[in-house]
Amino acid sequence: MTKKKNEVFEWGKAIIVAVLITVGVRSFIFAPIVVDGESMDPTLKNENRMIVSKIGKPKRFDIIVFHATEDEDYVKRVIGLPGDKIEYKNDVLYINGKAYEEKYLDENKKAIKEQFGKNILLTENFTLKELWGFERVPKDTIFVMGDNRRDSKDSRRIGVIPLKKVVGSTNVVFWPIKDLQLIK
Template sequence: MSKKRKVIREWIKAAAVAILVVGFIRFFLLTPIFVDGYSMMPTLKDNERLLVNKVSYVFKEPKRFDIIVFRDEEGREYIKRIIGLPGDTVEYRDDILYINGKPYKEKYLKKYKQQLIDGGPLTEPFTLSDSIGRKTVPENHLFVLGDNRRYSKDSRHIGVISYDRVLGKASLVFSPVKDTRFVK
């Protein structure tokens, strides 16, 4: 075999291995997601791209306030923040989140609430019973909200999210490059 053919064969092997490695990472470990809309403002902005860690919940349970990506019944992808875990009661009164009767400060919303100029709340009052017709989040389900509560289609509208619909945890904004950051 000629030296030129050997070099070409080695390049083809290297390219095949690279494609397999990228494919493995893309389908089993990390996947890029495009933020389409304003429901997670100011945390995530329209047109940002982020990486979703697909293995984050293989070894541990989702945690309250994690930002997740999931698919609804029709296969549309959503990016939202976990508010209620299985067995939790969730309520909003006077723009304050109550989980199991205890008030929670949502530090990630503080700056956004200060920017409101109309005097109204960021989050309209609701209870789980109002939203999903149950007093508690069902087993193996999550109650999620967008950070831009006035303009978010979330569990108040589409119901609770089954664990098996969760694609993973939002981990890193990588585009635009100037806005690269870890997601909190």
């Protein structure tokens, strides 16, 4: 009988340790997330499952997850870091006066021009000053946008995102299997 109690005790310890490790990893290192909506199309599809890394600070062009509301997390791309001056002009992103190429938008730009004509912009012209009244992304915040620029609830509508609301960055789609990929 003692041998059976020992075995049950050992199994119980192993299960408790496994649960504690799982909770620790999910709380502090990695977590799964489900993409909800088309705001990151074509880079991410609705209902893609991804791994979020909670380690490190977001970098420019990272795809991040942040708490948009108490009940909802958003997945968007970091465009502006604290202190950056952001401007969009004729479908070109300017950060601190320098033009940046956004290859991840090429498919959407091509589709919009084929559908509506060459003079249609994927991303409407704007400056931070026009949107929110300040020249630069404020300290301890970031400016984010979805890759589906015409259908994205992002910093153009909801404002800059406090860094403390960032859950982490993500670049691994693991489900569905046909969409398995590393995002750049």
